[in-house]
Amino acid sequence: MKHKFDSNLPIYLQVMEEIKKDIINKKYVLGDKIPSVRELALYYGANPNTIQKALSELEREGLLRSERAVGRYVTDQKERISVLKKEASDTIVENFIRNMKEIGFTKADIIKIIEKSKL
Amino acid sequence: MKHKFDSNLPIYLQVMEEIKKDIINKKYVLGDKIPSVRELALYYGANPNTIQKALSELEREGLLRSERAVGRYVTDQKERISVLKKEASDTIVENFIRNMKEIGFTKADIIKIIEKSKL
Amino acid sequence: MKHKFDSNLPIYLQVMEEIKKDIINKKYVLGDKIPSVRELALYYGANPNTIQKALSELEREGLLRSERAVGRYVTDQKERISVLKKEASDTIVENFIRNMKEIGFTKADIIKIIEKSKL
Amino acid sequence: MKHKFDSNLPIYLQVMEEIKKDIINKKYVLGDKIPSVRELALYYGANPNTIQKALSELEREGLLRSERAVGRYVTDQKERISVLKKEASDTIVENFIRNMKEIGFTKADIIKIIEKSKL
DNA sequence: GTGGTCTAGACCACT
């Protein structure tokens, strides 16, 4: 199953976001092993090196931890995970409101638009 | 004044967005001449080639038209401009709601979050 | 000129060390541009990707800074550089003394041995 | 008790060094039997295969000899052992002095630094 | 020409 990537953004960044979502949505659970580089490469239709880069970055960010010749695990630091969703939504909301205000909407406008939205 | 660009996204795309905002916000008015490539390059702290690419794209999209040796103008097609804001906000809103749902928020959650937001 | 690498240690780590030395020894001066990835790859007889990895790590450590399509520069933060030599020598000395003690030498022994050394 | 290994260096090389130290420090005495692969694997927290490789290498170097179905013994060649400490310290000292000179210290500097060291 | 990303394919140490 090939994932559709936005060609304007580095794939490894998009993979990072996907995996973060999977952690937030508990598809990958605290302390659990995640699929191997090769499996993820297949799943995302990307090169193993690209996946490796994404995972290394997530490791640097403290979300994953790797065990040589064994596998990669979601960090078992509860607090690290608990703030993840908050961080993600904060960023998304801030960007959204900023973007909308930049094209001339007020906060009241924005709320009305979302209420009307069929999504 | 150097504009801050996201280094992960092509600069010419980011310039396009900025100019679209300026048209929506009527900083650049229907039928008006926009600043020269050189001026915009200086303003954005980007290379003239990059600005050129952004403007060419906007021309292709029908938002600008260029008059040889005179300058570039915002299109005078009224309808083209009138839908611009709607298109932009639709895209922004759709992306926002999709992103929020992907990390587990419902529409009701989203509205509450925006209402609470201090921005 | 091909550099000789220890095959037991990742090349990119060894390149990092070499470049750190070059900064400490002021071959690469504060704020100066360093050679391009391609030049360094040629110089070290390594693949450009390997060099890139080394340089990215040094960037993460705050020793280098890269400007897209322009080049890479030694950080201009004076303090960052000033502690570099101290850090390096501390690590080397600690490891050395630990290693020597582990095979049964006292500090007095160590000093005698160094004084006798012809290097 | 898990030994802490440098993840950048092959574990079997690090195990070899540890065992050499134990021979130098007479924890393992000339002609004595050393612990079994299984015991060492447990002690170092490494895989038996890895320990096996380290021991085979030490055999190749003439420091150990194995008796089939009985165990492994420290070589009883007195001269082989007697030079071991000298070889080890020579290597350590040479590397140390080279490293220090490469970051700009003179022999006099080096002696001062070691004398000041609290280790 | 410069940094950055990506693919394909390979080898290694380790479990």
Add this chain to the structure above:
DNA sequence: GTGGTCTAGACCACC
């Protein structure tokens, strides 16, 4: 089979 490293070769956005 797993993570990690490396090479060769390519393309891109930007200056």
